Amino acid sequence: MLDVLIIGGGPAGLAxxxxxxxxQLKGLLLEKxxxxxxxxxxxxxxxxxGFPDGITGFELxxxxxxxxxxxxxxxxxxxxxxxxxEGHGFVVILSNGERIETKTVIVATGATHRNLGxxxxxxxTGKGVSYCATCDGPFFxxxxxxxxxxxxxxIQEAIFLTKFAKKIYVIHRRDELRAVKILQxxxxxxxxxxxxxxxxxxxxxxxxxxxxxRIRHVKTGAISDLSVQGVFIFIGIEPNxxxxxxxxxxxxxxxxxTDEWMRTSLxxxxxxxxxxxxxxxxxxxxxxEGATAAFAVQHDLE
Amino acid sequence: xxxxxxxxxxxxxxxxxxxxxxxxxxxxxxxxxxxxxRAIAPVIDQLAEEYDGKVKIAKMNVDENxxxxxxxxxxxxxxLILFKDGIVVEQITGAVGKAVIETALSKVV
Numbered sequence: 001m002l003d004v005l006i007i008g009g010g011p012a013g014l015a016x017x018x019x020x021x022x023x024q025l026k027g028l029l030l031e032k033x034x035x036x037x038x039x040x041x042x043x044x045x046x047x048x049x050g051f052p053d054g055i056t057g058f059e060l061x062x063x064x065x066x067x068x069x070x071x072x073x074x075x076x077x078x079x080x081x082x083x084x085x086e087g088h089g090f091v092v093i094l095s096n097g098e099r100i101e102t103k104t105v106i107v108a109t110g111a112t113h114r115n116l117g118x119x120x121x122x123x124x125t126g127k128g129v130s131y132c133a134t135c136d137g138p139f140f141x142x143x144x145x146x147x148x149x150x151x152x153x154x155i156q157e158a159i160f161l162t163k164f165a166k167k168i169y170v171i172h173r174r175d176e177l178r179a180v181k182i183l184q185x186x187x188x189x190x191x192x193x194x195x196x197x198x199x200x201x202x203x204x205x206x207x208x209x210x211x212x213x214r215i216r217h218v219k220t221g222a223i224s225d226l227s228v229q230g231v232f233i234f235i236g237i238e239p240n241x242x243x244x245x246x247x248x249x250x251x252x253x254x255x256x257x258t259d260e261w262m263r264t265s266l267x268x269x270x271x272x273x274x275x276x277x278x279x280x281x282x283x284x285x286x287x288x289e290g291a292t293a294a295f296a297v298q299h300d301l302e
Numbered sequence: 303x304x305x306x307x308x309x310x311x312x313x314x315x316x317x318x319x320x321x322x323x324x325x326x327x328x329x330x331x332x333x334x335x336x337x338x339x340r341a342i343a344p345v346i347d348q349l350a351e352e353y354d355g356k357v358k359i360a361k362m363n364v365d366e367n368x369x370x371x372x373x374x375x376x377x378x379x380x381x382l383i384l385f386k387d388g389i390v391v392e393q394i395t396g397a398v399g400k401a402v403i404e405t406a407l408s409k410v411v
């Protein structure tokens with residue numbers, strides 16, 4: 001039986017693995033893809049201490065994985081389909097049918113981008129609708145694109161897209177941005193970026209490729225069509241918490257509630273990173289929570 | 303480590319290696335700068351081992367081969383397209399777990 005099973009190989013899970021490994025807990029980290037999580041799709045990380053010139057998401061994740069592997073618990077590819085309480089521990093069932101017994105579980109399953117939920121979005125995903133500028137930006141060289149959203153991600157990605165697209169329209173439902181000031185200044189001073197304020201996307205237009213977006217002005221109700229070949233959607237995230245929704249308490253947006261030791265409402269289950277209910281979703285908070293969760297496991301098992 | 307069972311296809315040999323292949327072919331359209339492509343790589347490796355002899359698993363670098371992605375309207379990567387007898391059976395965009403890809407593969411094996 002394992003001391004701890006860590007689910008998810010983003011920064012929170014990798015930090016938990018590092019600390020669990022150094023505490024010599026018998027553990028395993030399961031990641032359904034390759035370690036990294038959302039950081040893998042981040043072009044450039046400028047707000048993680050220790051890297052004054054910034055670092056690419058790729059590199060940072062590589063370094064975190066290497067460091068975790070150096071001390072840690074085993075890191076394995078696998079997808080969890082169910083967690084069951086059994087006796088004093090848990091039985092975790094993987095999608096290939098494998099069963100793993102563990103005393104504790106650290107849930108570090110992260111979050112996934114939110115969809116707009118408008119007509120045309122699903123049909124045109126991969127055909128001009130994108131949730132990852134670093135992946136798909138190069139397909140829009142010298143074209144016109146729209147970015148939907150007004151937070152850090154939206155503005156950072158809009159700035160990134162200026163490398164490729166000739167024009168970027170940022171469509172935002174309010175008349176000011178939520179993004180940090182330094183990103184706002186960069187975006188406002190970039191001649192390729194134009195803001196469409198107080199507006200929401202009602203429909204994504206096009207048959208086989210994106211041809212435009214239908215926009216509604218929220219104050220006047222005016223409807224207009226904007227011709228673009230790409231739509232990049234950054235309107236926030238949803239936590240990946242379906243796996244534990246019947247086991248632990250969630251907040252009203254489905255993020256996992258914990259105490260300051262990262263303990264959830266069910267003894268033996270801990271949560272860390274973007275799947276956890278908290279004010280700031282960043283790499284720096286994720287790693288801190290991963291470390292705290294591993295420390296709590298060690299403390300609680302003693 | 304990338305699986306040796308994965309074949310690399312190009313614009314030049316796409317017709318021969320994929321469309322005219324006897325076995326169904328799953329093509330992973332990818333590029334070096336794409337994070338989710340990297341994320342999905344170990345899953346593709348496993349599938350290449352597990353479906354050996356049943357489905358051909360191929361990769362195409364979209365930077366080096368612009369014609370084929372254009373032909374299939376690909377504007378996002380990773381995109382996985384499953385071909386059987388030259389026809390698109392399934393198209394999956396974005397990094398997804400193994401189970402999702404296996405569901406698609408179950409349509410041809």
